[in-house]
Amino acid sequence: xxxxxxxGYIKKIFLxxxxxxxxxxxxxxxxxxxVDEHFSWKExxxxxxxxxxxxxxxxxxxxxxxxxxxxxxxxxxxxTFLIVPKKPETKIQIYSQFLNDQGEMExxxxxxxxxxxxxxxxxxxxxxxxxxxxxxDDKTYEYSPYYSLKDGHLMIENYILYIQQ
Numbered sequence: 001x002x003x004x005x006x007x008g009y010i011k012k013i014f015l016x017x018x019x020x021x022x023x024x025x026x027x028x029x030x031x032x033x034x035v036d037e038h039f040s041w042k043e044x045x046x047x048x049x050x051x052x053x054x055x056x057x058x059x060x061x062x063x064x065x066x067x068x069x070x071x072x073x074x075x076x077x078x079x080t081f082l083i084v085p086k087k088p089e090t091k092i093q094i095y096s097q098f099l100n101d102q103g104e105m106e107x108x109x110x111x112x113x114x115x116x117x118x119x120x121x122x123x124x125x126x127x128x129x130x131x132x133x134x135x136x137d138d139k140t141y142e143y144s145p146y147y148s149l150k151d152g153h154l155m156i157e158n159y160i161l162y163i164q165q
Contacts, residue, residue: 047161052082071117
């Protein structure tokens with residue numbers, strides 16, 4: 001009967017296995033979760049994007065230079081929002097929406113953005129003049145930023161992280 005010679009192959013295979021496990025957990029817990037080092041998504045881990053509506057709060061998380069360099073989308077209006085997708089590669093389609101002569105809402109494609117951007121919109125308090133379609137790997141979310149006429153708060157859906165402090 002021939003005796004099997006180890007020659008360190010088993011140790012090398014085991015070490016390679018441990019390295020693979022380590023890299024897998026590193027990806028799972030750290031690399032895949034890192035989306036934006038400016039703030040935490042722990043408040044709403046299911047959010048697809050974050051929204052800011054106050055300049056003072058934006059400046060707590062981003063420098064004036066960073067805000068100045070961001071993409072800007074001017075849809076005309078009195079409100080400015082900072083939109084930050086959870087994943088930098090997330091596509092956001094921006095649509096103009098308005099009431100036609102028959103009082104029906106019409107929607108027209110304006111542009112698609114990838115990454116964070118400043119959005120100026122809302123010429124009316126009655127309805128939002130913009131529709132955002134946030135496209136993730138498995139789903140599309142629609143959102144129109146507007147303030148409640150009842151209490152003046154920004155209307156937020158459960159897939160949005162609202163940064164207000």
